[in-house]
Structure formats: C-alpha cells, structure tokens
Amino acid sequence: MFSHYIDLSWRSFKRTPLVSLLMVIAIGVGIGITMTSLSVYHMMSMDPIPEKSDKLFAVQLQSMDEGESWWSPDSMPYQLTYRDTENLLNADLPFKRAALMKTGFSVHLNSDKVKPFLEQTRVASRDAFDMFNLSFINGGVWSKEQESSAAPVAVISQSISKKLFGTSNSVGETFYLDDLSVRVVGVIEDWKLHIKYFDLNNGSFNKPEHIFIPFSLIKANEIDTWGNTNGWKHEPVKVFNDKLQSEKFWLQFWVELNNASEKRVFEAYLENYIAEEKKAGRFTREKAEYKLRDVNQWISYWEVVNEDNKIMVALSFMFLAVCLANILGLLLAKFLRRAPEVGVRRALGASKKQVFFQHIVEVGMLGLFGGVIGIIVAQVGLFGIRQSLSYYDALANMDISMLMTAPLIAISACIIAGLYPAWLVCNTTPATYLKTQ
Amino acid sequence: MLKMNNISKMYQTEMVQTHALRDFNLNVEEGEFIAVTGPSGSGKTTFLNIAGMLEPFTGGEYLLDGIDVGKLNDNQRADLRNQKIGFIFQGFNLIPDLNLYENVEVPLRYRGIKAAERKRRIEQCLEQVGLASRAKHLPQQLSGGQQQRVAIARALAGEPRFLLADEPTGNLDSLMARQVMELLEQINRDGATIIMVTHDAELARRAPRNIQVVDGQLADFTLYQGNPNMAVGA
Structure with a gap:
C-alpha cells in the first residue's frame, strides 16, 4: 500500500501544482535557514579529533x-x-x-x-x-x-x-x-x-x-x-x-595520556612539581591547584559554542515553525477540499487509519522535496557566510550527517504539521459528501 | 441477511432534534432486489447510509450476516463494508484523477488483494459493464451512463453480497437509465442482493420488492414478485 500512497501523493501534487510548490518552497526555505545555522552550530560543537579527544589533555597550573x-x-x-x-x-x-x-x-x-x-x-x-x-x-x-x-x-x-x-x-x-x-x-x-x-x-x-x-x-x-x-x-x-x-x-x-593510570601518574608528577616549585618560592597557594582537561572539556571550558550560537539555532527553528504554521494552513485547505474523495474511499472500504496514513505519506513526500530544496538553500546560505568572513571557512559547511539530517527534519516537521489536517480529513463523515459530490 | 430492528437515527443541533429514522424495521433475504421509494427527506438515503455503515445509528439493532454492526469499531466496519457491500451513487463518485481501471481497483486495494487477482477482477468487471476497451480513460472522458457503469463495475469488483444503490439512474436520461437498470437486474440474477433507492416509479416497479419510507419509517410496501413470505416491516 505504501507505494500506492506514494503514487496517490504524486498525483495529488500534480493536481494542485501551485499549492504544492508553495508548500515545498515554504518548507525548503524554513529547512534551509534552519540547516544553515544548525550546520554552523554542528561544526562548532563537533569533536575536532574524535579518535583521541579523550586522551589529549590541556594542562593548567595555578x-x-x-x-x-x-x-x-x-x-x-x-x-x-x-x-x-x-x-x-x-x-x-x-x-x-x-x-x-x-x-x-x-x-x-x-x-x-x-x-x-x-x-x-x-x-x-x-x-x-x-x-x-x-x-x-x-x-x-x-x-x-x-x-x-x-x-x-x-x-x-x-x-x-x-x-x-x-x-x-x-x-x-x-x-x-x-x-x-x-x-x-x-x-x-x-x-x-x-x-x-x-x-x-x-x-x-x-x-x-x-x-x-x-x-x-x-x-x-x-x-x-x-x-x-x-x-x-x-x-x-x-x-x-x-x-x-x-x-x-x-x-x-x-x-x-592513554588511560586513567597514566593520568594518575602525570597528576602525581604535577603535584610533586608544584611542591618543588613551592620550595623555590613559587606556587605560594596553600593547596596545589592544576587542571587536566581533555579536548571536549577544554572546548566546553572555553565556551567555544556560546549562548549566541544556541540562540541563533533556536531562532532558526522558530522560523521553521512559522513556515510549518503556513504549511499547516495550506494542508488543511488542500485536504478538506478532498473530503468528498475521502468519503468515496471510506465508502469503498478504506479505514480511517488507511486514509490517515495516505495523507501522512503525502506530507512526508512534501517534506522530502522540501528537504532537498532546503539543502540547496542551506548551501547558498553557507556559501554566503563563507564569502562574508573567511573566519567561517571551515565552519560554514554541511557535512554528511547534516546532509542526511536535513530531509529527516523536513519530513518530521511536515508530518507534525500534517497530523491535524490528516486527522481531520480521516474523521469526516463519508456520507456527508457522497450525495453532494 | 440484513436485519434492522427498531433502528433510529436522530440528528441534533443546538435548537432542533430531527428524527431521520425511527422504529425502522426491515428484513432482507439473500438475492432480493428491493426498490426503496419515498418523498424527498423521508429518510431513504439515511437508511441506505446506515445499511452501508457509512454513518452510525442512534438506537436499535442492525445485523448484517448475523454480525451486530452496532458493536463494531471503525476499522471493523470498514472491513465489513469492504468485504460485503458495494455502493452505487447517483453522482457516480468516480475519482477524477484515476482512470477506469484504477477506479475499479480502489476497493480491491483496500482489501489487500494481490495485483494479479486485482487485474483479473477489474478486467472481468469492466467487461461485464461493456467498458473493457476504455480501461485507460479518465472518468471525464465518458458519458454519464458510462460513468455509472464504471461505478457499477467498481461496486462489483469486490464481489459484494450487497449492492446499495442511491438513485443510480438519477443523473441519467431514460435510455441510459434503462440500460443501467438492466445491468442491475442482471447482477441480481447473478446472485447479488440489491437495495436501490429511487424516485423513479417505473424503475421501482421493475424491482421484485418495493418498500416505501415516509417520515423515517417504513410506511407501506408492495410485493410485485417473489416469495410472499418475505417479511417486511415489524
């Protein structure tokens, strides 16, 4: 049935190409903006040396x-x-x-x-x-x-x-x-x-x-x-x-330091070192203070990803929510216009669940197309960021995980937006439309 | 086969309660062809919708093949409808985006029938209504009579035991209406039970059994043919 639903969705797009295109563009722009900020955030917060980030320690001495x-x-x-x-x-x-x-x-x-x-x-x-x-x-x-x-x-x-x-x-x-x-x-x-x-x-x-x-x-x-x-x-x-x-x-x-015991040995060395330096008149504090932070702790300690970056991501998601609200309105109009057809399908044996699923597949497809447009918009956005400041050259990029995430977010977002319209249309009383169609 | 005992249906708004059906009693045996007549607003279509499980009833008991419809949930009703009932509407209600083949295929897909079996049944049904050569046409490329024949093919494809027809000839000229009626009679002779709502007295007379709905109740009936022991009414 899934492939049949995809076929029906495609026919539905062709039936109302303008509204469908409008929805795809809306979700595409929303996803594009979101993925632009999310990609930068992702690169900022990504482990720069994952294979040994827990083995490299920045040393601090008080x-x-x-x-x-x-x-x-x-x-x-x-x-x-x-x-x-x-x-x-x-x-x-x-x-x-x-x-x-x-x-x-x-x-x-x-x-x-x-x-x-x-x-x-x-x-x-x-x-x-x-x-x-x-x-x-x-x-x-x-x-x-x-x-x-x-x-x-x-x-x-x-x-x-x-x-x-x-x-x-x-x-x-x-x-x-x-x-x-x-x-x-x-x-x-x-x-x-x-x-x-x-x-x-x-x-x-x-x-x-x-x-x-x-x-x-x-x-x-x-x-x-x-x-x-x-x-x-x-x-x-x-x-x-x-x-x-x-x-x-x-x-x-x-x-x-490759393991906990090596870390303990090095910490013991630091304590001895501080004690020796103390004798020479340095490190005057009563208690020896030092810190060993691994790469990710170090990045977090420096607040490399600061509040502004997080707010930017949150704002972009809010923009996506606005796009989804518009899509929800368009979906409502589109689906309810189709209520007579749903009435016929219900009369011919479709359960509410099948009708609901058919519409969810349709919004999922919308999300997929929107996700693809979103990736293109995000690439343009990231290109703009790279052009504006070379500082962002390494950051304003979309890696494979973000490329995969874009359609997933788009599909999920569209399905969330489509839940109510799909639920509404599958709950229409079929008899209402059969006589009047 | 179809038994309604004291079925009632009430529509309620904030101000008004309307009884579309009340104390409606009907017993339909297998193989019958029943014409339902009555003035507009008398409850004929409501009866048909309840018989087809397209809308719930307010009170009473409805047994279809011994199954108490009132106790089924939506999915069970959809399954039962899909397996036992075929619909023919006045307005044909073909899906405009789908060609004739695909329109006839709709109920079969919901029943989960495999593609090869679907193909066999669709071709057979389109052949039966004389439209096999138009399988790839869209509904709007056909005349009203042809569209209704497609709707009949669609209703037949699921091999239903019941055909519910709501003014199937209402949108057709007399020639086409006669052709559709002949088709329904043939289907009935092949074993399907048919309940047909109609305003057309001439067509109603062709049905072996007539019932009349007035003010939501069975008012009277005339048995033109068939078994005089077929009980109608309470």
Whole structure:
C-alpha cells in the first residue's frame, strides 16, 4: 500500500501544482535557514579529533599568588609560563607532550622569486605532530638533537611548500622567517580544523598554522608570541630573558595520556612539581591547584559554542515553525477540499487509519522535496557566510550527517504539521459528501 | 441477511432534534432486489447510509450476516463494508484523477488483494459493464451512463453480497437509465442482493420488492414478485 500512497501523493501534487510548490518552497526555505545555522552550530560543537579527544589533555597550573584571580570560569590561567612549560616538556616522563606558541614572521626566499608574505607560525615541540595527528607527505619531524640544539629547521604544510617552492616535496630547501634561515625537514598535509582547539586564545575558529618550528628556537632566537601574554603582577621586562623568567602566561601545553593510570601518574608528577616549585618560592597557594582537561572539556571550558550560537539555532527553528504554521494552513485547505474523495474511499472500504496514513505519506513526500530544496538553500546560505568572513571557512559547511539530517527534519516537521489536517480529513463523515459530490 | 430492528437515527443541533429514522424495521433475504421509494427527506438515503455503515445509528439493532454492526469499531466496519457491500451513487463518485481501471481497483486495494487477482477482477468487471476497451480513460472522458457503469463495475469488483444503490439512474436520461437498470437486474440474477433507492416509479416497479419510507419509517410496501413470505416491516 505504501507505494500506492506514494503514487496517490504524486498525483495529488500534480493536481494542485501551485499549492504544492508553495508548500515545498515554504518548507525548503524554513529547512534551509534552519540547516544553515544548525550546520554552523554542528561544526562548532563537533569533536575536532574524535579518535583521541579523550586522551589529549590541556594542562593548567595555578601559579598565581593567593587572592589573585583570573577571568576563566574557575580562575585558572588558560596558559602557562615559559618556565613551567619548559620544565614540563623536559621532565623525565614517558608521555608525549606538546609545548606550543603562536608566532609569525615575514616569510621569503631572500630572492625575487616569491613575494614575501606575513605568515603565522606555530612553535611546537616535536611530539605535537604525532599527538595532533598531522600527516607527513614528505620528510618528517625534526630530530631530538635538532630540537635540543635549537636547529633552524621547519615543517611546512603542502600549500606553503607549493607557494614557496612550487612543489609538495621541498624537504632540504631553505627559506627565511624574517632573518632566520630555516631548512625544511618535513611537509605535512594542510591541517584542516574547524576548531583550533590546541590554542583557543586568539579565536576558536581561526585557521591552524602552516609553518612549524622547534620550541627551543624561542629561547635561542628570542621569538616572541603573536598570541596573548598575560600577567598578574608587576614584573619589569627589559630583555627577552626577563619574559622567559617571568610569571607571565603565554604558552600552551598538552599531554597525551592513554588511560586513567597514566593520568594518575602525570597528576602525581604535577603535584610533586608544584611542591618543588613551592620550595623555590613559587606556587605560594596553600593547596596545589592544576587542571587536566581533555579536548571536549577544554572546548566546553572555553565556551567555544556560546549562548549566541544556541540562540541563533533556536531562532532558526522558530522560523521553521512559522513556515510549518503556513504549511499547516495550506494542508488543511488542500485536504478538506478532498473530503468528498475521502468519503468515496471510506465508502469503498478504506479505514480511517488507511486514509490517515495516505495523507501522512503525502506530507512526508512534501517534506522530502522540501528537504532537498532546503539543502540547496542551506548551501547558498553557507556559501554566503563563507564569502562574508573567511573566519567561517571551515565552519560554514554541511557535512554528511547534516546532509542526511536535513530531509529527516523536513519530513518530521511536515508530518507534525500534517497530523491535524490528516486527522481531520480521516474523521469526516463519508456520507456527508457522497450525495453532494 | 440484513436485519434492522427498531433502528433510529436522530440528528441534533443546538435548537432542533430531527428524527431521520425511527422504529425502522426491515428484513432482507439473500438475492432480493428491493426498490426503496419515498418523498424527498423521508429518510431513504439515511437508511441506505446506515445499511452501508457509512454513518452510525442512534438506537436499535442492525445485523448484517448475523454480525451486530452496532458493536463494531471503525476499522471493523470498514472491513465489513469492504468485504460485503458495494455502493452505487447517483453522482457516480468516480475519482477524477484515476482512470477506469484504477477506479475499479480502489476497493480491491483496500482489501489487500494481490495485483494479479486485482487485474483479473477489474478486467472481468469492466467487461461485464461493456467498458473493457476504455480501461485507460479518465472518468471525464465518458458519458454519464458510462460513468455509472464504471461505478457499477467498481461496486462489483469486490464481489459484494450487497449492492446499495442511491438513485443510480438519477443523473441519467431514460435510455441510459434503462440500460443501467438492466445491468442491475442482471447482477441480481447473478446472485447479488440489491437495495436501490429511487424516485423513479417505473424503475421501482421493475424491482421484485418495493418498500416505501415516509417520515423515517417504513410506511407501506408492495410485493410485485417473489416469495410472499418475505417479511417486511415489524
């Protein structure tokens, strides 16, 4: 009977093409707007590294004096000092660790072949590539020796490699970061991320960097941050070393802990570390405070998806509800106009249930067509968002789950809107129409 | 086969109560052809609708093939209607979007009959009413008489034991009316029980049994032919 109902629905569309088209457009626009905001919300709230998001932990240390507060939800500083970062990185622990800092340079070849350009650069310790699942196309990460000796080497992305050298395989080539000549040791696939979870300090949805240099270069070459530097007490910084020794927060630190016992070991290490630093006059608070947050906890802690985004999604659903209210009116008119035919069908043996189901299939089909139109409208909407702000490049996209969701929402919404008209028409007394038709 | 005991039907508005049927008693035996006559508004169509389970009755008892219709729910009534009753309406009531084949197919689909069996029955019924060659035509491409024959084919397709006809010739000219009447007589001879509401006295006289409805009650009847023991009325 289901295929028969589909056939009847199609005939019904052809019988009233204008009203049907109007309903499909209404649901299409409603779904399009809803899916646009829902897609952005979905991308914003999606786990950026699902295969290991519960194993990567952002480290926070409470190194401020008693009584000092921070603007984070639990008053813990978001970043670490250089001293703590270096100490945690060099600690004799069996865990992968990533010390990170955002910086930037004028990138050039010291020739007229390529126009110099400003490029953000990520200072990173060598474990970062493995921890954050970065894939090498050519070469690999710098060696431990290169890291410890602050060798001027770099890993670059495929797109930067092509931009500078016209090839994906630029291992061995040299280029300049300001005046520093660096040699390419590895080329990675472009890091595509919709949330820059590893460093949420300067915009959650900014694009990841394309150039990576060893962490040890910070000290060796006095490379300062292009991100935030936050202090909580007066500390004169006259030379770069003052900043390195200061209590200012300007670096990010991540650790990979594969199970609860590894986490316990690392927590014990942190407690010991804080205790040792306390002896040296730092970490003056009575109780050692630190936090390990996995990727999703970190994103939530930073409120990457804020109330505004949620309100936007809610508003788009309200718009969909308005569209559905209009569709409900049109469906009522359409179905009740068909009451005489329903009377005949009832007289010929159709039960109320069969009549009801026939009409529900029809509104379901309306929803399906509306869903398809909705996907097109949403694609146009997302394209508009991407064009308006490159910040949304990675976010304003519809992934496969959203593509599947669109018709499902459309069909469900239409069925909800069609319940009352279908119920009304299946409850009409057939005898009323048989004489008058 | 069809037995109505003290059936009443009352329509109620805020101000007025109207008794469409009251103390209506009728016993119909298998194979009968009954013409129901009476003035307009007397309750003929209401009787037919109740007989066809298209509307509920207010009081009394209605047994169809021994089944107490008053105790059935909507789905059971729909099933019973689909299996035992065929309808023929004055206005034909063919579904305009469906061609003749599909119109005849409607009751068979609701009965869940398989496609091959549906095809056999539809072709047979359209053949019986002389419209097999027009199976792919839409109703509006036919004359009134032809449309009514399609409606009859549709009613016959389900192989009903009862045919309820509400002024089947009301919209037809006399020639076509006669043809439709002859078709109904043939169907009756083939074994179906027919109850036909009509205003046409000449057609009514052709039915073996006549009953008259006045003010919602069986007023009188004349038995033209058939078994004199067929009881009508209380």
